[in-house]
Amino acid sequence: MDPETSPDRPARYTARPLLLPDEEAGDGAANADAAPPSAAGGADAVTDDTDEVTGEVDAAFAFETNAAKADEPAPAEIEGDLDVTLLGPDDFEPEELKDVLRTMLTSRRLDEKMLTLLKQGKGFFHIGSSGHEASQVALGREFEGGRDWFCFYYRDLGTALAVGVTPAEVLRAHFGKPSDPFGGGRQMPEHFGHRDLNIMSTSSSVGAQYLPAVGFGLGVQREDAEAQEDGAGRAVYASGGEGSTSQGAFHEALNWAAREALPVVFHVQDNKYAISVPVAEQTAGGSIWPLFEGYTGMKRARYDGTDFFQSASVARATLEHVRAGRGPVALHADVVRLLPHSSSDDHRKYREEDSISADAARDPIPAFVARLVEAGIVTDDEVEAMREEIRVEIDRIAREVAAEPDPDPATATDHVYFEGEDTREYETDGEAGDLVVMVDAINHALDEEMDRDERVLVYGEDVGGGKGGVFTATRGLTAKHGRDRCFNAPLAEHSIIGSAVGLACAGYMPVVEIQFADYIWPGMQPLRNQVASMRYRSNGDWACPMVIRVPAGGYIHGGLCHSQNVEALFGHFPGLQVVMPSNAADAKGLLKSAIRGEDPVLFLEHKALYRQGPARSPEPHADYLVPLGKARVAREGTDLTIVTWGAIVYKALAAAKALDKEGVSVEVIDVRSFLPFDSETVLASARKTGRVLVAYEDHEFMGFGAEIAAQISDAAFGSLDAPVKRVAGAFSSIPYADALEKAVLPQDEDVLEAAREVLAF
Ligand SMILES: Cc1ncc(C[n+]2csc(CCOP(=O)(O)OP(=O)(O)O)c2C)c(N)n1
Numbered sequence: 001m002d003p004e005t006s007p008d009r010p011a012r013y014t015a016r017p018l019l020l021p022d023e024e025a026g027d028g029a030a031n032a033d034a035a036p037p038s039a040a041g042g043a044d045a046v047t048d049d050t051d052e053v054t055g056e057v058d059a060a061f062a063f064e065t066n067a068a069k070a071d072e073p074a075p076a077e078i079e080g081d082l083d084v085t086l087l088g089p090d091d092f093e094p095e096e097l098k099d100v101l102r103t104m105l106t107s108r109r110l111d112e113k114m115l116t117l118l119k120q121g122k123g124f125f126h127i128g129s130s131g132h133e134a135s136q137v138a139l140g141r142e143f144e145g146g147r148d149w150f151c152f153y154y155r156d157l158g159t160a161l162a163v164g165v166t167p168a169e170v171l172r173a174h175f176g177k178p179s180d181p182f183g184g185g186r187q188m189p190e191h192f193g194h195r196d197l198n199i200m201s202t203s204s205s206v207g208a209q210y211l212p213a214v215g216f217g218l219g220v221q222r223e224d225a226e227a228q229e230d231g232a233g234r235a236v237y238a239s240g241g242e243g244s245t246s247q248g249a250f251h252e253a254l255n256w257a258a259r260e261a262l263p264v265v266f267h268v269q270d271n272k273y274a275i276s277v278p279v280a281e282q283t284a285g286g287s288i289w290p291l292f293e294g295y296t297g298m299k300r301a302r303y304d305g306t307d308f309f310q311s312a313s314v315a316r317a318t319l320e321h322v323r324a325g326r327g328p329v330a331l332h333a334d335v336v337r338l339l340p341h342s343s344s345d346d347h348r349k350y351r352e353e354d355s356i357s358a359d360a361a362r363d364p365i366p367a368f369v370a371r372l373v374e375a376g377i378v379t380d381d382e383v384e385a386m387r388e389e390i391r392v393e394i395d396r397i398a399r400e401v402a403a404e405p406d407p408d409p410a411t412a413t414d415h416v417y418f419e420g421e422d423t424r425e426y427e428t429d430g431e432a433g434d435l436v437v438m439v440d441a442i443n444h445a446l447d448e449e450m451d452r453d454e455r456v457l458v459y460g461e462d463v464g465g466g467k468g469g470v471f472t473a474t475r476g477l478t479a480k481h482g483r484d485r486c487f488n489a490p491l492a493e494h495s496i497i498g499s500a501v502g503l504a505c506a507g508y509m510p511v512v513e514i515q516f517a518d519y520i521w522p523g524m525q526p527l528r529n530q531v532a533s534m535r536y537r538s539n540g541d542w543a544c545p546m547v548i549r550v551p552a553g554g555y556i557h558g559g560l561c562h563s564q565n566v567e568a569l570f571g572h573f574p575g576l577q578v579v580m581p582s583n584a585a586d587a588k589g590l591l592k593s594a595i596r597g598e599d600p601v602l603f604l605e606h607k608a609l610y611r612q613g614p615a616r617s618p619e620p621h622a623d624y625l626v627p628l629g630k631a632r633v634a635r636e637g638t639d640l641t642i643v644t645w646g647a648i649v650y651k652a653l654a655a656a657k658a659l660d661k662e663g664v665s666v667e668v669i670d671v672r673s674f675l676p677f678d679s680e681t682v683l684a685s686a687r688k689t690g691r692v693l694v695a696y697e698d699h700e701f702m703g704f705g706a707e708i709a710a711q712i713s714d715a716a717f718g719s720l721d722a723p724v725k726r727v728a729g730a731f732s733s734i735p736y737a738d739a740l741e742k743a744v745l746p747q748d749e750d751v752l753e754a755a756r757e758v759l760a761f
């Protein structure tokens, strides 16, 4: 049967001669013109509006020039400054080329099969790699699964197969089975991840894969100097579409990789569309290729990614370069997207027929087959036999996988955090030293932990060298531990947190500094979509233990961007731990626990307390650990509980002292840890005193105090003699001038007055 005219295939999937029709397609013919099933809850499911609406939108954005550019042919010759020898069929063993063909056909068949399964209502989503296979398989086969590191994107099926992922594993992800090695059914399909093969769990976030590759590269560079001398160092693969190169993270990654000559291969698969947006509407000049130039130290190559032999030639030269430690290579593969963006998309709504058929004419598989037939390596009949064999095999595997049990709903919230045994020993006795200020206690904790464990790496902005951070928390660490253990990152918060993802996944313990909480926002994306979710989305296979030290808080006339409080926002991220010590001993003990832990910790340091007298403590010994998730009773009392943290602890203690003189006994609880939160200590105190004031610096509205008040109302209502009250900052940015700052941030008298109100109720 001619696959082009097979009734089993919707028109939009027949841009290219595909494999043989699927025996299981069932009523697919009836659905041939229907929109593909949308992804229930899928990120891009919303892109499919009604025909009418989309028609209007298309008309408004019909740039002729863009459409023309989007379908520009690939260059006939390889371009760039990488030394590439063009390979042909004679440069490979015939069996190698047959293997390549098999992998390409398998990738294509999996796309078809999963789309068919969707039409049958088996599965919710698919995003295909059809048209990308030549470049993917050519590169993938130069890497070594389980030795090199991989930061894939969702359209990397051919690469995944080439490095060792099996069709059964791909199908398990499609069906969302617990045996799915990518994430046990937690992630949408095609979000590759494989612990045994060193494929880091893929996040859906476009561009979020590039900076982890820098982290892996930093790790490899530390370990593989000798192997690189023999041209055998490990390599890191990072890939994405041309649309992803609009993300700042892409350029940040090129910059850092080039700066440090890291062994990273950036594989940009330019299929000319980012969902519906043609590349000319995406990128200056209509192509990312010229923008690769200028990153000194990085090589680049542009080639026809639908031509296996061009791709393989570039791949070989690239890996030779990278494995010898000569720096990163950025590849620009001109490929074609033969399918709509995903199963939730219909590209006929924004692509002309001739654009779709022009891409179809560049299908890498028939082109590769033609070269092999011409070289006498295979016959057409042999290719057909191979297709049929793959089809039968994949159908069989799909049937078997479909019959596997589905995930147990009871496991739905497993692996948010580390679930193994906590072997840390907390609050052990030992000599306490001289009084130390909080910032010095932090500095000593870092130093001691770097002594204890060489996997601990400290970096951030201004952190290295003589300065030791703008608050001196890292002073002296470069001099003592060396530039490769305490160093300056580029001035880019996404880079700092994103690279830490790769280092953490490779087994390091990055302890990074964000100079001010107010500038953590570029790092929000990797924090939320890489760091915090890594363990959960990989079903416990990958984890991102790291510490992100963040000076936060006001009272220092820092104005709008040196005063912010961020605990409420980050307390909302499953997978993250968030703490804030209020004194030197807790700072040292909590930081050490965080560094010795298994989960990522946002370590908030109140900068107004760094050198404040009352926040000093006798310095605890080097193995003094404070548990995360345990509040501290800063003062015992019986009439009123003030729950607080950070700088407000001292205002609460001042209020307690004032009330004490009036015969009122106030208990002050220093929360210390937001995530995990010690509900038990807070509730026990609320039950004891019957009156609670929550005092904090951040805006009262939607602040962390709201969570505490809600918990007390839920669990201790019967013990209360007054409503839980909050006293906190105004719903405003934090101004600079003394009188204004004082008006916005809670003062001693505000806390005292609020305490009296609760007592008077
Ligand atoms: C940060 C982010 N923004 C938006 C999206 C939604 N989205 C998913 S894929 C995609 C287009 C990506 O295009 P490109 O990088 O060219 O890769 P391609 O899909 O074409 O291979 C978009 C906008 C996302 N997943 N992540």
Ligand SMILES: [Mg+2]
Binding pocket: 241, 242, 243, 269, 270, 271, 272, 273, 274, 275
């Ligand atoms: Mg694209």
